[in-house]
Amino acid sequence: MAKSSGKTASGRDLTDSVLDEIVAEAESGYDLSKAKLRPGPGRRPTLGEEAAPVESVRLGSQLGHALAERATTDGTTKAEVIRRALREYLRRPA
Numbered sequence: 001m002a003k004s005s006g007k008t009a010s011g012r013d014l015t016d017s018v019l020d021e022i023v024a025e026a027e028s029g030y031d032l033s034k035a036k037l038r039p040g041p042g043r044r045p046t047l048g049e050e051a052a053p054v055e056s057v058r059l060g061s062q063l064g065h066a067l068a069e070r071a072t073t074d075g076t077t078k079a080e081v082i083r084r085a086l087r088e089y090l091r092r093p094a
Contacts, residue, residue: 004013012018059067071078 004015005019006014008014008018067078067081071081074081
């Protein structure tokens with residue numbers, strides 16, 4: 001029996017021969033026009049027609065906890081709470 005290095009998402013054993021097949025497929029290139037992008041961890045929804053720049057700020061622990069609490073209460077993300085707060089503060093429509 002061939003030694004397995006784990007399993008694929010579909011449950012297929014990752015043997016040396018399966019890994020060789022995967023490497024050969026990757027080296028031959030993928031047709032990305034046929035790729036289906038699915039939302040999931042690490043894949044963020046767009047905020048318009050193009051990628052939005054990321055701005056970062058440091059929050060003290062009290063403000064960070066308050067932000068997390070508000071996002072949970074509102075059933076949304078911390079980023080959306082921050083966007084809404086900035087729109088209100090800057091008086092800009094959504």
